[in-house]
Amino acid sequence: MIAYGEKIREIAKKLLAEERVDLIIGFKQGTLPLMTEPVMIKEPEKTDQLYWSSFCSMNLANYLPKRKEKIGIIAKGCDSRNIAVHIVENQIQREQLYIIGVPCTGMVDRRKIQSLVDGKEVREAIESDEELTIKGNGFEQTVKKIDYLQDNCITCMHRNPVIHDELVGDLVEERKDPDPYDDVKEIEELAPNEKWELYSNLIKDCTRCYACRNACPLCYCPTCFVDEADPQWVGKSIDPTDTMTFHILRAFHCAGRCTDCGACQQACPVDINVRLFTRKLNKDALELYGCEAGLSIEERPPLDTYQPDDYDKFIR
Amino acid sequence: MGIEPERLHFSWISSSEAPKFAEVATEVIETVRKAGPVKKLVKTRAEVV
Ligand code: SF4
Ligand code: SF4
Numbered sequence: 001m002i003a004y005g006e007k008i009r010e011i012a013k014k015l016l017a018e019e020r021v022d023l024i025i026g027f028k029q030g031t032l033p034l035m036t037e038p039v040m041i042k043e044p045e046k047t048d049q050l051y052w053s054s055f056c057s058m059n060l061a062n063y064l065p066k067r068k069e070k071i072g073i074i075a076k077g078c079d080s081r082n083i084a085v086h087i088v089e090n091q092i093q094r095e096q097l098y099i100i101g102v103p104c105t106g107m108v109d110r111r112k113i114q115s116l117v118d119g120k121e122v123r124e125a126i127e128s129d130e131e132l133t134i135k136g137n138g139f140e141q142t143v144k145k146i147d148y149l150q151d152n153c154i155t156c157m158h159r160n161p162v163i164h165d166e167l168v169g170d171l172v173e174e175r176k177d178p179d180p181y182d183d184v185k186e187i188e189e190l191a192p193n194e195k196w197e198l199y200s201n202l203i204k205d206c207t208r209c210y211a212c213r214n215a216c217p218l219c220y221c222p223t224c225f226v227d228e229a230d231p232q233w234v235g236k237s238i239d240p241t242d243t244m245t246f247h248i249l250r251a252f253h254c255a256g257r258c259t260d261c262g263a264c265q266q267a268c269p270v271d272i273n274v275r276l277f278t279r280k281l282n283k284d285a286l287e288l289y290g291c292e293a294g295l296s297i298e299e300r301p302p303l304d305t306y307q308p309d310d311y312d313k314f315i316r
Numbered sequence: 317m318g319i320e321p322e323r324l325h326f327s328w329i330s331s332s333e334a335p336k337f338a339e340v341a342t343e344v345i346e347t348v349r350k351a352g353p354v355k356k357l358v359k360t361r362a363e364v365v
Contacts (some may be wrong), residue, residue: 103320176348192318192319192320192321193318194317195317195319196318196319196356197317197318198318199317200318235359240357241357245357277317281317314326315326315327315328316325316326316327
């Protein structure tokens, strides 16, 4: 996967030089190791900034809604599904996009790497196809990347882009073995009070910074319900009730649309796994409506269509 | 996420189904009463210490 960088730069340069796109949305190297930044590039000579590593975990589909230009965008499997969701929801037109697909073998979780060295400062990270070497003051360690993947990448069943105009490498094999919802099933078994305790505990450190919302491509409303002041739908404090209301509503707004890309969890400064909310809804969307978000640009999300045989056992 | 099932009711009642409405409303009241006062998602006044 490490060779993708060269290919991305080559494709981007060609697209801009031939004026087939106005803009490339991609990643550049972060100012710190284990970090990357999103970047928008308009001139062919600046394409050498483009970069690829196992830390390109942000979801670039987040930058698409309502853009007018012709755009070249780098997309992993999950990102491509969010692009499909945007197309279905009319946030961008398919013809505007040149999707540079990245067959993905999983993103490495920088927090897992960081905890490996007890929070010591990582000064340098060197990657090969399978391994990652991290160096810092007085330490050097090499690990297998596959042992430190992000949680959502471990259970990912769609690593190849579902739509693309060009690929930067050969398709990778999709996993068939894992049941992605083991943890959700465990929670489903709990009694209501135990669930309440688990979820209350999960968000007890939430500072309402909204980084999870901002990182999510699905959250493109011009004014989010949490920011509205008139009427004020939800209190703006970190009172546990206000915080829980925010999380429940955020998750339900993503129901049937979330691709489990993990951008929300990665963005959280206090390491809250907010995916525990959305994953339950993903499981429901799959089991009740046979829907996995963003697999096609024709299928509308389950909550915005009606079928006579829709699940309705809960209605008397 | 732990909202008590007793507090959540969905029903589809046409305007011509008065008896069904009365029946459902009574049942909702009974089950909610059994569940007792609500403790979750209630904002209490901030404690000042
Ligand atoms: S809710 Fe989280 S995992 Fe789902 S699409 Fe948004 S950022 Fe990705
Ligand atoms: S990113 Fe984390 S702290 Fe910020 S609002 Fe989301 S869950 Fe809360």
